[in-house]
Amino acid sequence: MxxxxxxxxxxxxxxxxxxxxxxxxxxxxxxxxxxxxxxxxxxxxxxxxxxxxxxxxxxxxxxxxxxxxxxxxxxxxxxVPDIDWVAHSLEGLKPVRAGRFFVHGSHDRDKRRINDLGIEIDAGQAFGTGHHGTTSGCLDMISQVIRREHPRNALDLGTGSAVLAIGIAKLAPIRILATDIDPVAVAVAQENVVKNGVAARIQTETATGFHHPAMRAAAPFDLIVANILARPLMQLAPEMRKHLAWGGSLILSGILETQREKVLAAYRVQGLFHMKTLRREGWVTLHLKAKAAY
Ligand SMILES: C[S@@+](CC[C@H](N)C(=O)[O-])C[C@H]1O[C@@H](n2cnc3c(N)ncnc32)[C@H](O)[C@@H]1O
Known part of the structure; x- marks a missing residue:
């Protein structure tokens, strides 16, 4: 490379x-x-x-x-050094269960159970093997939201390894746009999307926030997931609202428990309602909606 x-x-x-x-x-x-x-x-x-x-x-x-x-x-x-987001190889790490998902490396493919929705991710140069509390929180929240809603058009902003986009694709037969600011992550995301057999429905793009023509072409989204960090998430709040369909769901993570209130406030100002919080290892995953539907 x-x-x-x-x-x-x-x-x-x-x-x-x-x-x-x-x-x-x-x-x-x-x-x-x-x-x-x-x-x-x-x-x-x-x-x-x-x-x-x-x-x-x-x-x-x-x-x-x-x-x-x-x-x-x-x-x-x-x-730019070869980015080693994941400090250690997935070899030796156990697969992760989150919601209906079983996230595993290729060496653990045969450990999948019959009802598992498998996501195969080998540790590489992009964040998202499922081991971090933010990723597993998002996968769990995605399972819960898609069980009650039927999104038709989703965005995974800050896709990393594409683990969340692949998870959505495994649960819903819809189109997903998966973007990341880091072109190395996008290359890894594309490889993973192909490996998981969902390349026909996931488009991967390098983009900072919402600045990409593909965003304008695909919006509004009725499901947006973004596992970034509290500060950029707060800065992105107006754009998130603009690109979210009325009645749509937003899943946010990368937020510490101590930052939860601030992030919620930034989104409340945009007219979004808090639906649920999941907590993992000091991190929170939020589900917000563009209107209170249930
Ligand atoms: C914590 S990782 C999340 C990866 C994966 N979605 C997951 O849940 O495991 C955050 C990712 O967001 C990307 N990122 C950070 N700021 C961004 C921005 N403003 N726009 C797009 N991507 C961003 C980073 O490059 C990184 O790959």
Whole structure:
């Protein structure tokens, strides 16, 4: 695999937001991932990054957009290391049961029981083997929601290994859009989608938040799942609401128990109702609805 380069600047919140908007607009049509990540919460310092396989050409374009001195900020570059989200191989790890799902590596395929909905994920470069409390919380919540609702169109935002999108596809005969900011994760997601026999119904795309033409084409969604983190989830609340169909369900995770109230408040403001909370290992998974249907 060719090594990717991250071109980035470090800036305060307002400047970073401005730079992020300019770069996102510039690279949207190229499909290049652009991210704005907080690296120091206390001092509100952010890093705005563009990921590319052609750093020289992209650096020139960044300087064209921001000005040759890039707002007086140093434009840095680094090789993106092979991301090891999962610290240890799945070999030796036990399969996980969550809701109706049995998430396992290829070496445990024969341990599936007759009524299990198997999801085969080998540990790799994307998050989501089912072992984390947020993933298993989402799988459990997906099982519960799909048992009572009949979504026709779903989005898995921050798909990682595609474990949640595959879970939805195994429960409902519908189309699913699975996106991630990290192109390496998207490549892994696509492999897993094929391996699990659901590639015809899951479209994988590299996208930051909702910024991708595929989002506009597929919305509104009547089921959105997003296992990211509390802060980006709060920032995404208005966009989530905009892309959620009336009566649709939203499943959110990556939220610590201590952050639950803040996240709920951000979504309450958007007119979403809290339906249920699942708790696993200090993490919470929330089910919200665009209207209280039951
Ligand atoms: C905790 S992992 C979740 C993976 C999988 N969905 C699961 O539940 O196990 C979060 C994923 O979200 C992606 N991500 C983070 N911020 C994002 C954003 N703003 N837009 C899209 N993806 C994002 C990360 O690259 C990572 O793969």
């Amino acid at each position: 060719t090594t990717q380069t991250r071109l980035f600047v470090t800036a305060g919140k307002i400047e970073a937001e401005r730079i992020f908007t300019m770069l996102e607009r510039e690279f949207e049509d190229d499909g290049l991932p652009v991210s704005n990540a907080e690296i120091d919460e206390d001092r509100e310092i952010f890093e705005v990054s563009v990921y590319t396989f052609e750093p020289d050409e992209i650096e020139t374009r960044i300087r064209d957009v921001l000005g040759s001195d890039t707002f007086g900020l140093e434009l840095k570059r680094e090789q």
